[in-house]
Amino acid sequence: MPEKSMRNAINDALSEEMQRDDSTYLIGQDVGEPGGSFAVTRGLYDEFEEGRVIDTPISEAAIVGSSAGAGMTGSRPIAEIMYADFMGLAADQVMNQAGLFKYMFGGDVTVPITIRTVNGGPGANAAAQHSKSLHGLFMHMPGVRVVLASTPHDSKGLLKSAIRCDDPVVFFEHMELYNREAEVPEKSYKIPLGEADVEREGDDVTVVATQKMFYHARDVAEQLAGEISVELINPRTVKPLDTETLVESAKKTGRVVVADESVVQNGPASYIAERIQQEAFYHLEAPVEVVGVDDTPIPFSPPLTEAVVPDDEDIETAIRDMPRV
């Protein structure tokens, strides 16, 4: 199987889905001829006929709002918002528009839109307005699906499912993962939304990790092998969350660490921990441990960023601090 970067895997998914379905189009800032700020859409402007890849002004509210409107009227738009941080400007269009229509209009309408956006940036010292992981905000919105891209293989399969999904999906990529390479099948494949992936089986502790934390956790699991047996799970979709797989693993190992780059307080990791504690309570040897950002904006200076943003050390400490019988 050929190796591909996450960037190219996402590009493949976009290309395949746009070939497959004429009702799709791409819309966003610099996604056309320039090929996107992170070069994810490179080549698509030339590949497709005029009008299928639309470069917009710097207007996040209109990019997402128009997608909601187009979604209601027979199109299947794929919008790009350069950084998750900029989703703040388009939050209304998800929270009060796209996410509500199906329910609020009595069930007759679907809003089949995908909003691709980008978490992360702290590792690139992009500072407080270009570094946040914000999937937690959208997990809080009824009617909205939330997907996290972590590996090239998963990104491709998940994005294809997201595009075909009849609900609004916010698809979070990660700025620091675009260059990651891994095997990606040439053939077309989909990964269903709502299925976690058990990346590595183990007996002593379950680590649930997303995006960049997934890679940190994978390294730690490798290092600890022989000493502590880690079961590593990538939830892939956080809404719906594959609670079943997580709980099953928690019941087996009795110890769980959840690592996610968002703010911990009221955030995704806390929610995942809560679900596991609720459903695997009698099987747990200890409370679920959570690794993330402790209620702090992302600072610029490297030593400050390192202090705030979790890495392998934090995950390892959390694993080692778990009580063991």
Next chain:
Amino acid sequence: MPNVVAEHADRLVDQFREMVLVREFETRVSSLFEDNELPGFVHLYIGQEAIATGACWGLKDDDYITSTHRGHGHSIAKGLDPDRMMAELFGKETGYCGGKSGSMHIADVDQGMLGANGIVGAGPSLAVGAGLSIQQNDEDRVCLSFFGEGAMAEGVVHESMNLAGVQDLPVVFVCENNQYGEMTPAQDQHSVEGFEARGDVYDMPAETVDGMSVQSVHDAATRATERARNGGGPSLLICETYRYHGHYEGDPMVYRTEAEVEEWRERDPVDTLESSLLESGHVDGDDVAAIRAEASERIDEAVEFARASEYPDPESAFEGVYSEEL
């Protein structure tokens, strides 16, 4: 121009000195970045110096400005100290924000600098807030809001201009049209050509000026700030300009030609001012050389200061999130 130069020679020499300093700061940042001495990413102001200098010249210390991701020139023009700016770019504790901001968020509220900003279009709304404070407290102050033409596409900029108009606020909106928003030419991003019409719809005087001429910017900004100070409400200033470097340092710039850059360089705000000053006889070659050397030394000092400064204590990362412990 000769008469104008003669009339305002002293001021123009001082403005030249500041523009050279901004150019030197930015040029040095460019090479420091290339040498991997600076973390994060930087957006440089080279080519646009006449706007920050011309627009801020008449401001008082306690007037306000809001800035953008391309904010180093605005900061220097508002009187910020290059030492502490450079230290911030290095992520050092002596920087303006103790290493928390980096290039994109430098602020010094005490000096009236309400922040560079990484969110396109955020500045104008903050400027409206400053305008409301000024009005509420009956103060003799104004707020200048710098933003790129790309920001004109953000809804919040329209809302802000309208609110400033409705409330007659002492705000001057300074739109720097450097022809591109990231990789896309301005004409592909706005359905109406030129931006003066944006002033009309919010009932504020709008003027388009040559942003490569510090004199033109200065004159128009003086008119607008005087109007704001005297209760005449907001204005819109559109400054036509160009950025020589990429959108960010490292930008491959595939979206424009070298010839286009060269064409604009012929109108270089620093060099053309130098020529007119030389022509007018108010300075000679030695003076100019001295000014340039002085700027270069000043930035040497700033770089030394930044290099010699310590990184912040990692624990400080968790401080200052809230104003008080509850």
